[in-house]
Amino acid sequence: MDANRILLKLSGEALAGDKHQGFDEKTVLEVASQVKKAVDEGKQVAIVIGGGNFWRGRTSENMDRVKADQIGMLATVMNCVYAADMFRTVGLKTRIMSPFVCGNVTELFRKDEAVSALENGEVVFFAGGTGHPYFSTDMSTVLMAIEIEADVILSGKAIDGVYDSDPKTNPNAKKYSTMKMKDIVDQQLGVIDLASAVLAMENHMPMLLFGLNEEESILKAMTGKSNGTYIEA
Numbered sequence: 001m002d003a004n005r006i007l008l009k010l011s012g013e014a015l016a017g018d019k020h021q022g023f024d025e026k027t028v029l030e031v032a033s034q035v036k037k038a039v040d041e042g043k044q045v046a047i048v049i050g051g052g053n054f055w056r057g058r059t060s061e062n063m064d065r066v067k068a069d070q071i072g073m074l075a076t077v078m079n080c081v082y083a084a085d086m087f088r089t090v091g092l093k094t095r096i097m098s099p100f101v102c103g104n105v106t107e108l109f110r111k112d113e114a115v116s117a118l119e120n121g122e123v124v125f126f127a128g129g130t131g132h133p134y135f136s137t138d139m140s141t142v143l144m145a146i147e148i149e150a151d152v153i154l155s156g157k158a159i160d161g162v163y164d165s166d167p168k169t170n171p172n173a174k175k176y177s178t179m180k181m182k183d184i185v186d187q188q189l190g191v192i193d194l195a196s197a198v199l200a201m202e203n204h205m206p207m208l209l210f211g212l213n214e215e216e217s218i219l220k221a222m223t224g225k226s227n228g229t230y231i232e233a
Contacts, residue, residue: 003151005044005118006222008035009141010156012053012079014212021053023082032087034219035123039092043222044118046148048126049083050137051075069133076137077102080127093122099131111147118148138196146203153200153207154221155192160211161229162191178230181207204233 010031017024035045054075058068077098084094095117098106106127107113117124129140145153159167160175162184167173181201188194191209200207210221210228220226 002224003222004042005148005150006038006046007141007145007148007150007153008045008047008156008218008222009137009153010047010049010212011158012050012075013158014156015049015079015083016053023053025086028083028086029090031218032083032090032092034216034222035087036090036092037219038222039121039123041223044121045222046114046118046124046126046144046150047080047083048137048141048144049076049079051079054078066133069129069135073100073129073131076129077106077127080125081105084123084125087123093120094125095122096125096127098126098128100128102128109144114148124148136193136196138192139199142192142196142200142203142205145205146199150205153205154218155207155209156212156218156221157191157209158212159209160214160227161209162189162231176229177227178232180232184231201233206233207231 013020015023015028017027039045051072055072058065080096084096087094096106097109097114099109114124126140126144129135129137130143141153162176162179163173165173181197184191184197185201208221208226208228208230210217210226
C-alpha cells in the first residue's frame with residue numbers, strides 16, 4: 001500500500017483507553033507520537049474521531065433521534081479539540097474543521113483550505129460528522145476522504161481485521177488479508193455501515209482495517225506494515 005494522503009478514523013473509545021469514558025492523556029499522546037513520526041516522513045494526515053466515549057445515541061425511546069445525533073456531533077467536536085491540543089504538545093500543527101459554525105472553536109470545512117493545510121504538514125481534524133442526523137462517523141469518514149482525495153482510509157478497530165466469523169466465539173475464524181468493498185456490501189459484514197461502504201465502493205476509496213491496540217499500530221498502518229485487512233475499492 002503506497003499512500004501519501006491518509007484519512008485516519010479513530011473511535012471515541014480509543015481516546016478513553018482503559019477508562020472507556022472521557023479522555024486518557026497517555027493513550028492520546030501515544031497516538032499523537034505515532035502520527036508525528038508519519039508526518040515527519042512526509043505523510044499527509046487527516047483525522048475523524050467518533051464520539052462514543054461521551055455519547056452513543058438515544059438514551060431512551062422518548063428522546064428525539066435528531067437531538068440525540070446532534071449531541072453525538074458535539075461529542076466529536078470535543079474529542080477533536082482535545083486531541084488537536086494533545087497533538088500540538090508533541091510538535092504537530094493542527095486544524096479543526098466542521099460542517100457547521102461552532103464559534104471560534106472550529107473553522108468551517110473548505111476543501112481547498114483542508115488540502116492546503118495537509119500539504120503544509122498540518123494534521124487536519126474533521127469534527128461534527130456530516131453535520132446532519134442519521135449519518136454515522138463512518139459516513140463522514142468516507143465522505144471527507146473522497147472530498148480531500150485521500151489515497152486510503154485507515155480505520156483503527158478493537159479487532160485486527162475482517163474475519164469470516166466472530167473470532168471471540170470461533171477460535172478457527174479466518175482473517176482476510178485482502179478483500180473487496182463489494183464483498184462488504186454484498187455480505188453486509190458490518191465492519192462499516194452499509195451506506196458508507198456503498199459510497200466508498202462507488203468512489204473507489206480503499207480502506208485498511210487494523211487493530212488499534214497493537215504496538216505502534218497506527219504508524220505501521222501508515223507505512224504499509226500493518227497485518228490488518230486491506231479492502232480494495
